[in-house]
Amino acid sequence: MNICLIGAGNLATHLGRALHEAGHCICQVYSRTSASAEILAPKLNSQPICQLSALRNDADIYIVALKDDVLHQILPQLCRHRSTQLFVHTAGSIPMDVFRQFTQTYGVIYPLQTFSKQRAVSFRHIPCLIEGNSKTVCNVLNTLCRSISDDVREVSSADRKYIHLAAVFGCNFTNLCYTLAAEILKRRKLPFELLLPLIDETAAKLHTMTPAAAQTGPAVRFDEHVMNRQLELLGNDDCLKDIYKMLSRQIHCLSTRP
Amino acid sequence: MNICLIGAGNLATHLGRALHEAGHCICQVYSRTSASAEILAPKLNSQPICQLSALRNDADIYIVALKDDVLHQILPQLCRHRSTQLFVHTAGSIPMDVFRQFTQTYGVIYPLQTFSKQRAVSFRHIPCLIEGNSKTVCNVLNTLCRSISDDVREVSSADRKYIHLAAVFGCNFTNLCYTLAAEILKRRKLPFELLLPLIDETAAKLHTMTPAAAQTGPAVRFDEHVMNRQLELLGNDDCLKDIYKMLSRQIHCLSTRP
Numbered sequence: 001m002n003i004c005l006i007g008a009g010n011l012a013t014h015l016g017r018a019l020h021e022a023g024h025c026i027c028q029v030y031s032r033t034s035a036s037a038e039i040l041a042p043k044l045n046s047q048p049i050c051q052l053s054a055l056r057n058d059a060d061i062y063i064v065a066l067k068d069d070v071l072h073q074i075l076p077q078l079c080r081h082r083s084t085q086l087f088v089h090t091a092g093s094i095p096m097d098v099f100r101q102f103t104q105t106y107g108v109i110y111p112l113q114t115f116s117k118q119r120a121v122s123f124r125h126i127p128c129l130i131e132g133n134s135k136t137v138c139n140v141l142n143t144l145c146r147s148i149s150d151d152v153r154e155v156s157s158a159d160r161k162y163i164h165l166a167a168v169f170g171c172n173f174t175n176l177c178y179t180l181a182a183e184i185l186k187r188r189k190l191p192f193e194l195l196l197p198l199i200d201e202t203a204a205k206l207h208t209m210t211p212a213a214a215q216t217g218p219a220v221r222f223d224e225h226v227m228n229r230q231l232e233l234l235g236n237d238d239c240l241k242d243i244y245k246m247l248s249r250q251i252h253c254l255s256t257r258p
Numbered sequence: 259m260n261i262c263l264i265g266a267g268n269l270a271t272h273l274g275r276a277l278h279e280a281g282h283c284i285c286q287v288y289s290r291t292s293a294s295a296e297i298l299a300p301k302l303n304s305q306p307i308c309q310l311s312a313l314r315n316d317a318d319i320y321i322v323a324l325k326d327d328v329l330h331q332i333l334p335q336l337c338r339h340r341s342t343q344l345f346v347h348t349a350g351s352i353p354m355d356v357f358r359q360f361t362q363t364y365g366v367i368y369p370l371q372t373f374s375k376q377r378a379v380s381f382r383h384i385p386c387l388i389e390g391n392s393k394t395v396c397n398v399l400n401t402l403c404r405s406i407s408d409d410v411r412e413v414s415s416a417d418r419k420y421i422h423l424a425a426v427f428g429c430n431f432t433n434l435c436y437t438l439a440a441e442i443l444k445r446r447k448l449p450f451e452l453l454l455p456l457i458d459e460t461a462a463k464l465h466t467m468t469p470a471a472a473q474t475g476p477a478v479r480f481d482e483h484v485m486n487r488q489l490e491l492l493g494n495d496d497c498l499k500d501i502y503k504m505l506s507r508q509i510h511c512l513s514t515r516p
Contacts, residue, residue: 010474068476068484093476093484112456114474119466125455151455162446165488170439170453171460172475173505174432179469179512181428188420195428196464197383197409198370202429203461205377206454211437216268216372217430218326218351226326226351230423239511243504247431250497254437 001144004056005029005046006078007065008036010115011090015065015148018123020044022147027059032070052077057085061144063109065090072098079103086137092164095157096131107132107141110160111149114171123148129155129163180240212254219251259402262286262314263304264336265323266294268373269348273323273406276381278302280405285317290328310335315343319402321367323348330356337361344395350422353415354389365390365399368418369407372429381406387413387421438498470512477509 001024005016008031020026026044030052031037037048049055052074064071064078068091079087079102087099087106099106110129113121128145130152132138138154145152155163178199182192205214218226227248234240259282263274266289278284284302288310289295295306307313310332322329322336326349337345337360345357345364357364368387371379386403388410390396396412403410413421436457440450463472476484485506492498 067479068481093487114456114460116472119463127452159446159448161491162442163448165491166439166442166453167456168475169435171456172477173435174460175469175473176505176509177427177431178464181424182469184420184424188417190417190421194385195424198372198425198429199461199464202372202432203457206436206457208377211433211440214374215433217426219430221325223326229351233419233423239508246501246504247434251434
């Protein structure tokens, strides 16, 4: 397919690369600041643009991968004179119908993954959650996504926003916990890599157990001695203490729930 | 070595199994309730006991893997008439010197991992943090632990408690985040396995990036629209809302820190 990529951030970079490697043509890469598009476009054998006036009107699909509030701002101009073309966005928490007043055929491709530009990922095992405003659009998106992933699923806007919320807990908040662990070790000049086998196993357990069954540590044992001593170790860091208390309380609540 | 294992919980089960497989003799397994010892002992070709009066006096090492407050209670009786034997505990947050008034040779073996009885783990890559009250004890523990792990390190009590604290963040709190994600999906009848590639990648990133650099999501972008809509999705669940707000704020704080 001939694809225009609107955005050049983490997600656009990885999705663009996967589509390019699957043999699709990424005709243009748009970013508001020309720098991002100019870094990404050459990797995709594509043309960088930073003005929407330079955007082609004849692409088979326009994939919009922008920060949510920017997406809302840009839509009217983006869809003008292209209201018969296919548009999709890639945002977990934005309903598909955001396109409705601007174009006739539209949908969503939401790859459920955490993307950082500097880290390569294989798209093959990434769930691609798709939605289309017609059966035809769903079929097109299904074919497109199957060219990059083995796990393509139709998911409604209503479900997708809850999946996005769960992803914030399972990925973003999890990564914050890693960051806080790293901070604690750094203050003592201890190496973070010590924790890697533990972190790997904590994630790996979920392939064979529920997270509730996998819970270990002082909070689930309600070992108050340990918890109080650990709070003391956090010293004057009230933010970390509040987080420690709140998360420990929640672990204990869940473990005693009937 | 001839080993008496005091405790039959998650850690005792896995450490006992690794030592047994490395060719050591686990002479006895003690647990307060006979049930746990009777399940574990046969797997280790060992004798289950539930009375300390039945504990042998001639083992080369007594490995105490008990809940922290139970350890404190049991020590006087455990060490009586065995004050020349080698004792170690396995707790992250208890100083080595807890043994000082009861025995002459003592130390710590702290395997930095999350253990659940029903899940097999390979000890080879688990960091075993050891400490001894003499060079001789350190050497004995080093030799013993090298028979089960490739990563044996001497770590002081002062450092070990911070490593344990970091492990609570990196493992226990992380697993809570998984549990809350699972809860959100379950309420919508959506399958948890959807999140597994995301969870795996979030952990895997740490092998090539710092967690601070790996952070993604609405909080680090400070995408208030998304955060407010996600809070709405949590409805009346004030606990989850408080956790969402506190962790998002912390992500934002850390990302804007100079």
